[in-house]
Amino acid sequence: MDDKEKKQDSLYVKLIPYFEKYGILLLLVIMILVMHILQPDVFLSWRNVTNVFKQISWQSMLALGVFMVIVTAGIDLSVGSIMMLSLMILAIVAKAGAPWFIVVLVPLFAGFLCGLINGLGITLLRMPHPFIMTLGTLYIFRGTGNLISGGTPISGFTDEVRYLGHGRIDLTWLGLEKSQYLPVSLVLIAVVYFVFWVFLNHSRTGKWIYAIGGNPSAARASGINVNKILIIVYSLCGFLSGIGALILAGRTDSGYPNAGLQSELDAIAACIIGGASFFGGRGTVLGVFAGVMIMGILRNGLNLMDVSSFWQQVLIGSIIVLAVYVDVLRRDFGTRK
Amino acid sequence: MTSTNKLLLEAKGITKYFGTITALENVNLKVHEGECLGVVGDNGAGKSTLMKVLSGLYKPSAGALFFEGKEHVLDSPKDSQNLGLEMVYQDLALAGNLPIGENIFLGREPTKNIGFLKFLDFKKIQEMTSAHLEKLKINVKSAEQKVEELSGGQRQAVAIARSTAFNAKVVIMDEPTAALAIKEVGKVLDLINKLKNTGVGVIVISHRMDDIFTVCDRVMALFQGTNFAESQLDKTSRDEVIGWIMGKK
Numbered sequence: 039m040d041d042k043e044k045k046q047d048s049l050y051v052k053l054i055p056y057f058e059k060y061g062i063l064l065l066l067v068i069m070i071l072v073m074h075i076l077q078p079d080v081f082l083s084w085r086n087v088t089n090v091f092k093q094i095s096w097q098s099m100l101a102l103g104v105f106m107v108i109v110t111a112g113i114d115l116s117v118g119s120i121m122m123l124s125l126m127i128l129a130i131v132a133k134a135g136a137p138w139f140i141v142v143l144v145p146l147f148a149g150f151l152c153g154l155i156n157g158l159g160i161t162l163l164r165m166p167h168p169f170i171m172t173l174g175t176l177y178i179f180r181g182t183g184n185l186i187s188g189g190t191p192i193s194g195f196t197d198e199v200r201y202l203g204h205g206r207i208d209l210t211w212l213g214l215e216k217s218q219y220l221p222v223s224l225v226l227i228a229v230v231y232f233v234f235w236v237f238l239n240h241s242r243t244g245k246w247i248y249a250i251g252g253n254p255s256a257a258r259a260s261g262i263n264v265n266k267i268l269i270i271v272y273s274l275c276g277f278l279s280g281i282g283a284l285i286l287a288g289r290t291d292s293g294y295p296n297a298g299l300q301s302e303l304d305a306i307a308a309c310i311i312g313g314a315s316f317f318g319g320r321g322t323v324l325g326v327f328a329g330v331m332i333m334g335i336l337r338n339g340l341n342l343m344d345v346s347s348f349w350q351q352v353l354i355g356s357i358i359v360l361a362v363y364v365d366v367l368r369r370d371f372g373t374r375k
Numbered sequence: 376m377t378s379t380n381k382l383l384l385e386a387k388g389i390t391k392y393f394g395t396i397t398a399l400e401n402v403n404l405k406v407h408e409g410e411c412l413g414v415v416g417d418n419g420a421g422k423s424t425l426m427k428v429l430s431g432l433y434k435p436s437a438g439a440l441f442f443e444g445k446e447h448v449l450d451s452p453k454d455s456q457n458l459g460l461e462m463v464y465q466d467l468a469l470a471g472n473l474p475i476g477e478n479i480f481l482g483r484e485p486t487k488n489i490g491f492l493k494f495l496d497f498k499k500i501q502e503m504t505s506a507h508l509e510k511l512k513i514n515v516k517s518a519e520q521k522v523e524e525l526s527g528g529q530r531q532a533v534a535i536a537r538s539t540a541f542n543a544k545v546v547i548m549d550e551p552t553a554a555l556a557i558k559e560v561g562k563v564l565d566l567i568n569k570l571k572n573t574g575v576g577v578i579v580i581s582h583r584m585d586d587i588f589t590v591c592d593r594v595m596a597l598f599q600g601t602n603f604a605e606s607q608l609d610k611t612s613r614d615e616v617i618g619w620i621m622g623k624k
Contacts, residue, residue, distance in 0.1 A: 240494045242484050245473075249481055252470030259468040260482030261453045319472035 061364075062313050062328040069332060073339040080342055084218045092289065094334035095203065095223035096121070098327070099282035100298070100305040101312075102234055103153075103275030105326040108309050109238075109251045110271055111318025112160070112168035117279045117305055118298035119179035120152040124283035126183040128199075129192035129293030138198035145283040152179055153276020157269035168272075176302065184295055193292040202226055202281075203288020223285055227327075230281065235323040247271060251318030307354065308333055311361045332357070380407040382444065383576040384429070384460065384545050389438035391424055398424040399600045401438070406545055406576040411567065413591035413608075414580045417620050421600040422580045426547050429578075430462040431455040443544075461538035465549040469534055471523030475515060476504035478522050479537045507540050511569055528559025535566055545576040552586050564589045582620070584613045598622045 073081045080086055100117045107114040124145035132141045152175065159171040197204075205222030238244035246267050249257045258264050286297060312329025314321030333354060340350050384406045391399040399421045406412050416422045427433040429440065431449030439446050442458050449455050452462065469478045477484070480500050486493040504518035513532045515525065522530060531551060538546050551567070552560045567590045570577055581587055587594055588608065595605040596619035604619045618624065 236494075242486060242493070242495060245477060245484060245495060246482070249470045249473060249477075252472035253468070256468040256470045256478075256481070259452065259462075259464060261456065262482050319470065 059322070062311070062325050062332075066328045066331055066335075069335055069339075073335060073342075077339065077342050081339065086338065086342070088219070088221050088224070090331075090334050090338045091224040091227070092221050093338065094330050095221070095227060096282040096285040096289070096298075097301060097304055097308070097334070098227050098330045099230065099278045099285065100301055101308040101326050101330050102231065102323070103278035104302070104305040105309045105312075105314055105321060105323070106234075106238070106247060106271050107168070107275050108306070108314045108316065109247055109318060109321055110268060111251045111254075111316070112268070112271070113172065113306070113316075114153075114156065114272065114275050115169065115172040115302050116152070116156060116175040116179055117275065117282075118301040119176045119183070120149050120276050120279035121283045121286065121298040121301065122295070123152060123179040123183040124148040124280045125287055125293045125297050126187045126192070126295075128283060128287050129195075130186060132195050132199060133192055138196050141195070141199045142202075142284060145287070146277060146280040149280020149283060150273055150277040153273040153279070154269065156276065157272030160272065161265040161268055187293065187295070189295050191292050191294040195287055195291055199284075200288035200291060203285040204291075205288070223288070226281075226285070230278070231323055231327055238323060243267065243270065248319055251320070253319075304333065307358050310358055313361070313365065315365060380409055382407055383442070385441040386425075386429060387439050387441065389425065389428055389435045389440075391421075391428060391433060392436045397600055399428070399435075402597065402600070402602055404429075404578075404595065406578055408544075408576055409571050409574045410593065411571050411577040411579060411591045413587040413594040414578060414597065415582060415587060415594060415616060415620050416597035416603075417582075417622075420597040420620075422597055423549065424600075425597065426462065426549055426578070426580060429455070429547060430460065456541070459542060459544035461541075461543040461546050463531075463534050463538045463546060463548040463551060465553060469522045469530060469537070472521065474519045474521055475508075475525075475533050476500045476518040478533060479504055479507065479540050481537075483541065503540070507536055511536055511539070511566060513566070526559065527555050528562055531555060531559070531563050532566060535563070535570070539570060539575065543575060545578065546570060547578045547580075549580050550582075551579060552581065552583060560586070584616065587616065588613060596620060 100121065104114050104117055127148045128141060128145040131144045156168070156172055156175055159165060159175070160168050163171070165171040201222060203223055206219040207222060207225065209218055209220055210216055238247060246257060246262050249260070249262065250264055250267060254264055282298070287293065308329035309321065309326055310316070310329070311332055312321065312325035312327070314325065336353060336357070337350055340353070382405060386402065386404040389399050389402045390397070402421070402425060404412070404425070414422055414425070424433065428435050431452045431454050440449065441447070442460065447454070447458060470481065473481070477500060480503070485496045485499045485503070487496045501518050508515065508518065513536055515529060522533060525533065531554070535546070535548070535551070548567070552563055555563060564586060567577055567579065571590070579586060579591060591608055593605070593607050594611065594616055596603045596616065598619070603622070604624060
């Protein structure tokens, strides 16, 4: 409609959408290169790369769940506690001698139920902000996990139960060494992320999740049942935390009271680094994956270089602030006010 | 505009109480095919309440709504949409983070089935959006442009396009030019005229006399929740209508 709209966009303006979409991947690639230069023998070795993926496996599930919630302009502080509670329930059910397929399904169901409680609380109890409901359940779920387990670790699961977190896919048929296996958790990450990418980008529900984050009153006026979608989102977030519990059970062979302590903050950090906006409606599944990878690689690389974990905290915090500052700059350039 | 055109929407004796407050009392309203009705009134005169009753957001305390001669009880905006009655809200009700096409089809997206799963049909959204914008002569770079990148006038045009994408018969617009730069007002008013020419009945709530006298065929004034005055546009004047708003005949 505007005449000045018709003028040719500068190259810079044309690049903005690409930067918005793939800028975070660029950062990831740069980090990998830097780490490779600093640790040429170790960093890109098969053993270390699979290690990174194993380390991020359960965090990546929490981050994906929290990401969907953030897209609706909400927040879920309880994912770490949901994971711990699901893990404890898994451990108790396993110790009671339930068959493995029950043990495997139990944390998924438990996580889903916890998320459902969050969703119902936020919508039916009309909590002023999801922060409050999920802050409450952060304590409630972890407390419940400690109550049912007596606050002590429960260890020892069967191989079937541990498969997703601990399993190895042999690649010797490709002519690779026995040590060059593919962790099952890596395949799981790929599958889950792909499914949720399809869900968020190619289903009506996924589109509505973005619409709610963009303008909830627009979504409502379009006949979208906003409360129903929010309940679905928080339930799925709980479900993903349940998958996280299953992976963690495999990795550690134990249900323990401190599982997932403060991991909700890691999950939020990964989303923010990956370009999700706290104002809602913005962010991509690929970005979250990059955010999780960046945090994983940073920790791994700094460990390899024997840098103190205190410095890791400082660096991760700095990256969060920097990533959001870049987002602020992008908004200034990219959006008409 | 003559009254021989088909009567689309009629509200009879609409009364709405909020507790002890009477927002509307015995208000009548009619819109015909291809006609634009201007609704004027001071703040608190009941314009917005009346529009919310018409769109099904509020239930009237008394009175009835007739659509194409048949009485309907509206339980939600979905019901009025199903009848072909669309509302363009003052705050536009668009999601800025989504492209134009996805905004126009928000909540009513076309899908295609792959197996038992339903996927969004982006190609169809794109095609239908382009065709619809073309029909209304709305110029944007592409249907994939995000709404937050548009100017206020373009956003209003998208909001209007959205309201008419599903063969709406009556479109209600709440202050369609209030948030616009002066040079964009004319374009939105042109768009309203185009809608009229396609046979849509339009109700415009506005306190801009320029808007009313550019697009409307008939004007009615609400004063303190009641029908105060009504006239064909060519039988009244700006000064008279301004007087009605202030409660003077």
